[in-house]
Amino acid sequence: MSAQNVERVEGGYAALRPGYTEADEARWVPEHGKSVYRSSFERDRARLLHSSALRRLGAKTQVVSPDVDDFSRTRLTHSLEVAQVGRDLGRLLGCDPDVVDAACLSHDLGHPPFGHNGETVLNALAAPHGGFEGNAQTLRLLTRLETKRFHSDGRSAGLNLTRASLDAAVKYPWRAHEAPILPDGSRSAKFGAYEDDVEVFDWIRAGVTGRRKSMEAQVMDAADDIAYSVHDIEDGVVNGRFQLKFLTDPLQRRRVVQTTHDWYLPETDPARIEAALDRLASADSWVGESDGSRRALAALKNMTSELIGRFSHAIFAATREAYGDRPLVRHEADLVVPDETVEEVSLMKGIAATYIMASREQKPVYARQREVIEGLYGLLVETGDQFLEPPFQADFHAAGDESARQRAIIDQIASLTDGAALEWYATLVHGRPVFNRLFA
Known part of the structure; x- marks a missing residue:
């Protein structure tokens, strides 16, 4: 049995799917001596399931705020459903299901509080420092911010997932200046890696030319589209936002x-x-x-x-x-x-x-969310490392220039759940605690 199809561990072998190589199993920081009956890809999935970043998705907006009701999907439940759809489709096509599962579980980890609205606000604030993109933030989190392993020089290697799993999680495998040109002549705002994460991005993409996604990333992307297209409808109907019978009206x-x-x-x-x-x-x-x-x-x-x-x-x-x-x-x-x-x-x-x-009723909510993120950013820029959590405080101190310090602040805000962002804003900006909803 060749080294390309199995992984040797103490006491046995963990079989791999055909088509995967030692290069696919490689980790940015090599690991040795694992005495478990699991493949490298199964360990990747386990690391994601046990990550704090995945847990935080339970309190981050999918479509509506997590505190609106107890039925609607959060980013966490959405990610679990994407993983179920992607795992099954990938397995039927011959992909390793744990690689697809890992990509699906991680695909939204980089999203900030308040969903896409929060992402838009942070991107505007971070524009002078490389912008903000949820997918690039996912790569940053997997390879730097959520740490399980370190390089020999003390730098974080993040969760140190395999090359195959990291490549599968890269939904937009290009840097900002390499993004595709859209039909209107503009460059896509979507990208998968910030400039200061280019070292690990290049390691992940070794041997791959152009902007093509891996098969596992394509399955993840399709599963994401399928899951949220269907489940958002279910949530909207149950919450009384609309009925599908509306679509029999010609105007609607x-x-x-x-x-x-x-x-x-x-x-x-x-x-x-x-x-x-x-x-x-x-x-x-x-x-x-x-x-x-x-x-x-x-x-x-x-x-x-x-x-x-x-x-x-x-x-x-x-x-x-x-x-x-x-x-x-x-x-x-x-x-x-x-x-x-x-x-x-x-x-x-x-x-x-x-x-x-x-819908028009969402506009005041979006405005309030923008106010919260902009207020937090302004305060943290003004106070430097004073209110940053220890990991981000360390990044702030280690920063070599102003853009790197600003990136530490952006990383801190992006890590917050919706509720934590509201609490920080009320406590730090207005000097009063808040324990309830967006309009409290």
């Missing part, structure tokens, strides 16, 4: 199609988006109206299951048709997502965007 239908086109499918003919809505709404499992009863909740749950199965099966079938039955791992293949599936998933996201993210 046009509104959703327009939002989907503007937010997700700007290059797609709106008629194709309408056709995607027709296909989904004609399914037997489609729930036009829900009254909140157990039977209605069960129907909604059945709809989410059917939709996840529909989207996953379409991707699996198209990818297998393109590549046959061989294991599809790392940089040897690309996930095939049919156009109709892209349109249906995007339509689902467009429904949630119309009735939740873009």
Whole structure:
């Protein structure tokens, strides 16, 4: 049995999936002497499950604030659901399920308090110092901020995951200045590594040319889209934000199609988006109206299951048709997502965007969230390391220039949960404790 297919440990062997090599198992800081019956990739997944960063996702916004109700998804429950979808799809395609699972669990770790609104505010504040991007922050957290191993010179190596798992977690495998050019001629704001994390980024991407994602990263990305497109609808219906029967009204239908086109499918003919809505709404499992009863909740749950199965099966079938039955791992293949599936998933996201993210009632909430993050940033810049937690205080002291000191402050704010950000703001900026909701 070759070293490429097994990992030697004291007392036995932990089998690896075909297609993975010793380079895929390599860690930034080499580790030796593990006497456990687990593969390197199983250990990666365990490290993520036990990380404080994953626990904090339980109190970070997915779509609505975690303190609004006890039904809606948080970043943590969303990540667990993404991992379930991704693990199954990846396994069927030949990926190591633990590599995909690790990528799915880690894909949102870098997101700051208040979801994408918080990310937008932090990016503006950090613009003179390299900006802020949630995916680049994820890489920074995995390889620097959440520490399990250190380099011989004392630098943090983060959780020290394998190259395969780290590469799978890199959703946008390029630096800011290498980002793709969009159809309007602008450069994408999405990127996967800050400039001061380029050393580990280059180590992860050794031997890979261009901007291609690994197969496992593509599965993670698809699972993320599938999970949140479906579950945001379920959360919105249960919380009384909308009913799917609204879409039988021509005005509401046009509104959703327009939002989907503007937010997700700007290059797609709106008629194709309408056709995607027709296909989904004609399914037997489609729930036009829900009254909140157990039977209605069960129907909604059945709809989410059917939709996840529909989207996953379409991707699996198209990818297998393109590549046959061989294991599809790392940089040897690309996930095939049919156009109709892209349109249906995007339509689902467009429904949630119309009735939740873009709703007028959310605007005061977003404004308050901006006020909190901007106020915290201003105070921490003014007070230096005075209020930083010890790890970030150490980063502040070790910083070689002003941008590095500002990055330590940004890292501190990004690490906070929604509740912690509100508490810090009330206590440090206004000098009074707060223990409840956003508008307390």
